[in-house]
Amino acid sequence: EQLVASGATSSRQGLGRRPEPAHERLYQAAVAFKESGSTHESEAQECTFKPQVSPGTLRMYPHIRSRYVGDGGEVAANMQKDLGRRDEQLAEKRRELEERQMAECTFAPEVPLRRPPPRQQEQPVTVSGLGRFFELRGMTSRQQEDQRQREERVFHRSIEHARCGGVTIPAPFDFSKDRPSRGSEASIQAEDTWR
Numbered sequence: 001e002q003l004v005a006s007g008a009t010s011s012r013q014g015l016g017r018r019p020e021p022a023h024e025r026l027y028q029a030a031v032a033f034k035e036s037g038s039t040h041e042s043e044a045q046e047c048t049f050k051p052q053v054s055p056g057t058l059r060m061y062p063h064i065r066s067r068y069v070g071d072g073g074e075v076a077a078n079m080q081k082d083l084g085r086r087d088e089q090l091a092e093k094r095r096e097l098e099e100r101q102m103a104e105c106t107f108a109p110e111v112p113l114r115r116p117p118p119r120q121q122e123q124p125v126t127v128s129g130l131g132r133f134f135e136l137r138g139m140t141s142r143q144q145e146d147q148r149q150r151e152e153r154v155f156h157r158s159i160e161h162a163r164c165g166g167v168t169i170p171a172p173f174d175f176s177k178d179r180p181s182r183g184s185e186a187s188i189q190a191e192d193t194w195r
Helices: 002-013 022-036 038-046 055-060 072-104 130-162 182-191
Strands: none
Touching: none
8 A cells, every 4th residue: 555655645746847757666666665664564463363273173083184384395395295205105006006917917928038040041042033034124125226226227328328438429310210119119118117
């Protein structure tokens, strides 16, 4: 209440002049609160309520007492210790349960500790289909070589006859005399597979 009242009076006093920033007013209020110091003591004197357990409850539950007694730091430490103890007890119970379950298991397989080393084979390893693979690869290379030779014959035939030492020799056209016969045309067409 003092903080609010001091803030209200300072704002009333400063009606004619410029108001102070909020952080400045808060700082001044905190300093004034520390200087008064007696507010905590007066609040403690005002609080007279102290809870007590009824005597009937004490008689009904005499074996139950508060676990956590003391100030805040001790209570937190005691709670952590209790949680740690509880976790240890649960872990121990789990281990016991697992041991009982394992004792009930009767199956015990015989597993050799080490595998015998693999035998080394001196014979060559046979791979199925390897012979056929090499056969097909050979056929493919032969077909490619035949194709290359045919292309060489067909595409470079006219160049070999028309050039001499890198120079083209022109020849006159004579359609009536050098007409090829029908048989030679068939042989040329058989060789020209690229058409």
